[in-house]
Amino acid sequence: xxxxxxxxxxxxxxxxxxEVGSDLHGASPRSWKRAFADIRQAVAQRELWGxxxxxxxxQRYRRSTIGxxxxxxSMAVTAAALGGLYSQLFGQPIGTFMPYVTVGFMIWYFxxxxxxxGTETFIANEGLIRFLPAPLMIYVFRTVWRQVxxxxxxxxxxxxxxxxxxxxxxxxxxxxNRMADGxxxxxxxxxxxxxxxxxxxxxxxxxxGLWVTLLFGIIATRFRDIPPVxxxxxxxxxxxxxxxxxxxxxxxxxxxSARAIVEQLAKLNPFYHFIEIFRAPLVxxxxxxxxxxxxxxxxxVGWALALIALRxxxxxxxxxx
Amino acid sequence: MVSIDVQGAxxxxxxxxxxxxxxxxxxxxxxxxxxTDAKVPVVEALRDIDLHxxxxxxxxxxxxxxxxxxxxxxxxxxxxEPTRGRARIRGxxxxxFDLAVGMDPExxxxxxxxxxGLFLGMSRKEMERRVDEIAEFTELGDYLRMPLxxxxxxxxxxxxxxxxxxxxxxxxxLDEGIGAVDAAFLxxxxxxxRDLVDRSGMLVFASHSDEFLVELCDTAIxxxxxEIKEQGPLREVVSHYKGRDLFETLSPETLxxxxxxxxxxxxxxxxxx
Numbered sequence: 001x002x003x004x005x006x007x008x009x010x011x012x013x014x015x016x017x018x019e020v021g022s023d024l025h026g027a028s029p030r031s032w033k034r035a036f037a038d039i040r041q042a043v044a045q046r047e048l049w050g051x052x053x054x055x056x057x058x059q060r061y062r063r064s065t066i067g068x069x070x071x072x073x074s075m076a077v078t079a080a081a082l083g084g085l086y087s088q089l090f091g092q093p094i095g096t097f098m099p100y101v102t103v104g105f106m107i108w109y110f111x112x113x114x115x116x117x118g119t120e121t122f123i124a125n126e127g128l129i130r131f132l133p134a135p136l137m138i139y140v141f142r143t144v145w146r147q148v149x150x151x152x153x154x155x156x157x158x159x160x161x162x163x164x165x166x167x168x169x170x171x172x173x174x175x176x177n178r179m180a181d182g183x184x185x186x187x188x189x190x191x192x193x194x195x196x197x198x199x200x201x202x203x204x205x206x207x208x209g210l211w212v213t214l215l216f217g218i219i220a221t222r223f224r225d226i227p228p229v230x231x232x233x234x235x236x237x238x239x240x241x242x243x244x245x246x247x248x249x250x251x252x253x254x255x256x257s258a259r260a261i262v263e264q265l266a267k268l269n270p271f272y273h274f275i276e277i278f279r280a281p282l283v284x285x286x287x288x289x290x291x292x293x294x295x296x297x298x299x300x301v302g303w304a305l306a307l308i309a310l311r312x313x314x315x316x317x318x319x320x321x
Numbered sequence: 322m323v324s325i326d327v328q329g330a331x332x333x334x335x336x337x338x339x340x341x342x343x344x345x346x347x348x349x350x351x352x353x354x355x356x357t358d359a360k361v362p363v364v365e366a367l368r369d370i371d372l373h374x375x376x377x378x379x380x381x382x383x384x385x386x387x388x389x390x391x392x393x394x395x396x397x398x399x400x401x402e403p404t405r406g407r408a409r410i411r412g413x414x415x416x417x418f419d420l421a422v423g424m425d426p427e428x429x430x431x432x433x434x435x436x437x438g439l440f441l442g443m444s445r446k447e448m449e450r451r452v453d454e455i456a457e458f459t460e461l462g463d464y465l466r467m468p469l470x471x472x473x474x475x476x477x478x479x480x481x482x483x484x485x486x487x488x489x490x491x492x493x494x495l496d497e498g499i500g501a502v503d504a505a506f507l508x509x510x511x512x513x514x515r516d517l518v519d520r521s522g523m524l525v526f527a528s529h530s531d532e533f534l535v536e537l538c539d540t541a542i543x544x545x546x547x548e549i550k551e552q553g554p555l556r557e558v559v560s561h562y563k564g565r566d567l568f569e570t571l572s573p574e575t576l577x578x579x580x581x582x583x584x585x586x587x588x589x590x591x592x593x594x
Binding site: 029045047048051052055059062128129130131132133134222224315318319320 | 334335337395398399400401402403404414416418425427428432435436439440441442444445
């Protein structure tokens with residue numbers, strides 16, 4: 001057997017070493033041991049959730065001729081339309097604004113899908129949870145993996161946009177020329193090898209997608225009001241997060257002015273920092289390390305909460321779905 | 322070593338959407354009612370189950386609808402962890418419950434076979450090796466390439482049985498649904514199940530079919546309102562449950578196959594007919 005894990009951890013562990021006198025069997029349903037065994041077994045069964053994630057995508061486009069290519073096309077249309085429109089509304093050069101919007105949308109789609117579909121993850125898998133013994137984390141991995149695959153389709157759009165506008169991006173540029181106080185706008189350094197920072201940034205964002213899915217998934221399974229609440233909040237966050245507007249627009253307010261206050265408030269939005277660590281390197285913008293610091297703290301705290309939820313409510317999810 | 326050890330296990334379901342606590346009730350109900358219930362009503366699906374099963378046990382599960390058979394099966398499969406008490410399950414579990422659930426109607430039979438197998442702990446390679454065998458056993462042929470929603474119930478049963486019987490589970494857990502297949506396939510499935518039970522560790526099987534029980538099981542558990550009412554040799558328990566001798570209604574062929582005669586018992590207990 002390549003994969004010994006079959007049933008819910010602790011309830012069943014046929015691998016010889018653990019079999020006799022293992023604490024796992026005696027452990028109460030609420031123990032760290034069982035929580036971590038759940039994660040371990042789900043990782044071991046990656047063929048399963050890997051397949052299920054692919055299946056979800058194929059499923060959505062079954063019987064359509066070009067299939068998942070629609071993901072890429074709809075992303076391209078969004079980027080072109082909104083990038084074109086808002087660059088004119090804000091009077092910003094399209095060559096730098098279009099890539100900015102594209103990358104912002106790419107990562108926002110990923111994040112918001114993790115939050116929205118994360119809350120539904122156990123509810124949507126109700127049938128499987130109630131009829132097949134499997135680690136709970138399987139469904140978390142399935143949901144996030146599906147988003148990663150969607151994201152991969154959208155990367156194509158970034159590559160195309162980059163190819164078109166590379167000339168404007170690889171040299172220093174300004175998103176806006178004059179700030180509110182009349183001084184020059186922020187000068188961005190342009191694309192360089194720092195673009196590779198987007199890779200660790202994406203890894204960190206995926207790690208956050210996992211805890212969000214796990215934690216919100218468990219809470220939403222118990223309290224069914226959560227999914228609609230979350231989805232209306234995500235609408236709000238979309239407008240408050242700099243995706244189709246740039247934070248450069250907020251800069252340069254006098255201390256105490258409304259503009260300065262709004263600029264500070266915008267930084268309270270956690271999504272801002274997540275977007276920024278990924279987008280800034282890919283469009284060659286200046287990046288403050290405070291974004292990484294905020295994201296780091298959120299990652300650690302979020303995982304801690306999610307693990308506590310997994311420990312305490314893992315065995316309850318089958319009762320709640 | 323395959324074993325199942327259940328001690329004092331209870332399974333309580335909280336029912337969140339039962340509106341037993343409306344404002345009207347809590348205001349008006351004060352006069353006569355005693356609302357002892359907690360905020361969330363609880364259905365006690367299983368109460369104080371003590372059970373010890375080991376290698377070679379072939380247990381039939383009988384009882385009325387709603388007696389807790391399926392819940393017990395899910396407890397034994399490790400899907401529900403007991404709310405109170407303990408359940409230890411050692412061995413590779415393969416459950417077959419409600420056949421419509423756990424299968425995706427939109428994807429083909431072949432893909433469903435693969436996913437089922439992966440869920441039961443097989444690797445993709447192992448499943449690919451078994452697919453031909455399963456296809457042959459299920460006799461579904463080209464139909465396996467069709468989406469599952471085009472299948473009849475019986476065809477789904479074939480598929481589900483094909484998968485679990487091909488992967489050599491140590492603990493096989495079957496819910497009653499498998500009666501939906503035609504007689505010829507039943508014959509085949511029965512042989513295969515018997516074979517499997519002989520090879521593998523343990524079978525727990527909920528069924529209303531006397532034939533199936535007699536063929537596959539040697540002991541029985543009678544579930545009633547969430548508790549084990551009686552546990553013991555198959556014939557005894559099922560006869561008590563049904564209020565008549567179990568062997569009475571069986572065809573002579575079946576009796577012959579399992580090497581038993583009906584006559585002596587009927588003579589012993591003429592009143593039961």
